[in-house]
Amino acid sequence: MDQSVFIxxxxxxxxxxxxxxxxxxxxxxxxxxxxxxIGVAVGRQYGGRFVSSVCKTFVFxxxxxxxxxxxxxxxxxxxxxxxxxxxxxASVVGFILCNGAYNAEYIRGALMxxxxxxxxxxxxxxxxxxxxxxxxILPQALRRAIPGLSNEFIYLIKYSSLxxxxxxxxxxxxxxxxxxxxxxxxxxxxxxGIVYLVLVTITTAAVNILESRVAVPxxxxxxxxxQL
Amino acid sequence: xxxxxxVLRVEDVHKSFGDNEVLRGVSFDVRxxxxxxxxGPSGTGKSTxxxxxxxxxxxxxGRVWLDGEEVTNSGARINYFRQKIGMVFQNFFLFDxxxxxxxxxxALLRVRGMGRAEAHEKALTELRQVGIEDWADHYPAELSxxxxxxxxIARALAMDPDVILxxxxxxxxxxxxxxxVLEVMKRLAQQGMTMxxxxxxxxxxxxxxxxxxxxxxxxxxxxxxxDLLLHDPRFTRMKDFIGRIDSRMED
Numbered sequence: 001m002d003q004s005v006f007i008x009x010x011x012x013x014x015x016x017x018x019x020x021x022x023x024x025x026x027x028x029x030x031x032x033x034x035x036x037x038i039g040v041a042v043g044r045q046y047g048g049r050f051v052s053s054v055c056k057t058f059v060f061x062x063x064x065x066x067x068x069x070x071x072x073x074x075x076x077x078x079x080x081x082x083x084x085x086x087x088x089x090a091s092v093v094g095f096i097l098c099n100g101a102y103n104a105e106y107i108r109g110a111l112m113x114x115x116x117x118x119x120x121x122x123x124x125x126x127x128x129x130x131x132x133x134x135x136x137i138l139p140q141a142l143r144r145a146i147p148g149l150s151n152e153f154i155y156l157i158k159y160s161s162l163x164x165x166x167x168x169x170x171x172x173x174x175x176x177x178x179x180x181x182x183x184x185x186x187x188x189x190x191x192x193g194i195v196y197l198v199l200v201t202i203t204t205a206a207v208n209i210l211e212s213r214v215a216v217p218x219x220x221x222x223x224x225x226x227q228l
Numbered sequence: 229x230x231x232x233x234x235v236l237r238v239e240d241v242h243k244s245f246g247d248n249e250v251l252r253g254v255s256f257d258v259r260x261x262x263x264x265x266x267x268g269p270s271g272t273g274k275s276t277x278x279x280x281x282x283x284x285x286x287x288x289x290g291r292v293w294l295d296g297e298e299v300t301n302s303g304a305r306i307n308y309f310r311q312k313i314g315m316v317f318q319n320f321f322l323f324d325x326x327x328x329x330x331x332x333x334x335a336l337l338r339v340r341g342m343g344r345a346e347a348h349e350k351a352l353t354e355l356r357q358v359g360i361e362d363w364a365d366h367y368p369a370e371l372s373x374x375x376x377x378x379x380x381i382a383r384a385l386a387m388d389p390d391v392i393l394x395x396x397x398x399x400x401x402x403x404x405x406x407x408x409v410l411e412v413m414k415r416l417a418q419q420g421m422t423m424x425x426x427x428x429x430x431x432x433x434x435x436x437x438x439x440x441x442x443x444x445x446x447x448x449x450x451x452x453x454x455d456l457l458l459h460d461p462r463f464t465r466m467k468d469f470i471g472r473i474d475s476r477m478e479d
Contacts, residue, residue, distance in 0.1 A: 218369030
């Protein structure tokens with residue numbers, strides 16, 4: 001069989017179907033992963049002793065165990081106690097938990113970097129702690145967390161391939177199926193790798209645009225250097 | 229003196245940090261429209277005293293009253309009192325991610341619940357009041373220290389406070405920028421704003437203060453009009469302190 005026929009007529013159509021699933025996994029996971037990360041970071045940093053230790057334990061457990069194990073528990077383990085997820089939903093839940101825990105650490109670091117004076121000034125104006133966190137602290141912290149969060153988003157793109165272990169035929173899984181059927185492993189996985197590279201490149205470019213859009217004038221390194 | 233004239237009453241405020249007793253029973257009354265200036269060596273509790281008034285640092289003992297209502301032990305209502313007690317900080321503490329205008333707008337929107345248009349108008353008016361409306365769309369990092377401090381004064385003014393606390397408002401500024409901030413404060417005092425000012429600017433204290441409170445070791449050591457403290461022979465401690473500053477300046 002001609003290689004170009006294999007790539008364009010067999011491999012790529014299969015990969016595109018897998019890509020759609022990968023994108024669905026990411027689109028369903030990333031927003032909730034971000035929200036969970038914000039919640040856990042704020043809870044750990046500003047919550048009471050109980051909330052704070054719950055958040056800390058959550059991060060500890062997720063960071064300390066392989067994501068694959070978490071996915072297996074969600075998909076194969078939970079039915080034993082009466083909770084049954086489809087493979088897709090189990091994957092998304094696993095990704096949200098994992099993504100959220102790591103995001104929380106990036107956001108927590110950024111929260112700590114916001115100077116105390118910001119909170120003090122907000123409270124002196126009569127804002128509640130929660131109002132201050134929402135309108136003063138988080139907007140600053142999230143800007144500083146963008147590089148870390150984008151890193152985590154890129155990880156998500158790649159570890160979404162673990163959904164294949166729960167029988168979700170996403171990008172990597174689609175590649176694997178074609179590869180085994182035609183015994184063309186190198187070609188198949190090389191192309192799969194290129195598709196991931198394209199996804200990551202697009203993400204990186206998008207993050208750069210986002211970063212420059214939300215940059216606060218006068219605070220970028222270039223502006224500071226110009227003043228010196 | 230009519231009791232209704234008293235807008236702020238501080239009663240026997242004590243505060244310790246660990247073993248360090250920073251305030252050892254400070255009491256005074258502030259009449260509406262009055263400017264009181266707190267002078268004294270570093271570490272005598274002047275800044276802590278201001279923070280005890282709006283409960284940013286809750287006092288260990290003693291009470292604070294605003295317009296006849298107790299500020300201490302007021303629970304969630306403290307956020308109402310903090311609107312009525314403005315505060316200006318040594319290091320400005322402007323919200324770094326917001327323009328000058330939005331710095332002033334934020335609490336109007338979030339705390340006072342004003343509409344966008346109204347908050348915008350009000351914020352512009354306050355910026356004009358401190359002479360900085362041309363810089364409304366600039367971010368804190370783009371402002372000089374003097375400009376930033378004037379924005380922070382506008383931010384406090386926007387809440388229509390009964391009294392404004394100034395915590396060493398010019399200590400982070402060079403002499404020229406100090407002058408532009410002091411002029412704004414002087415104008416506010418003349419317009420009848422009630423102000424408590426912790427400062428080392430003796431010139432400002434003597435020309436603007438209705439009363440100077442000289443603090444030492446967590447207590448008000450001397451209290452009176454600038455004229456009295458500077459010229460009456462019964463008062464010596466503040467004069468000694470100023471003498472020490474002056475001789476240091478000459479070195």
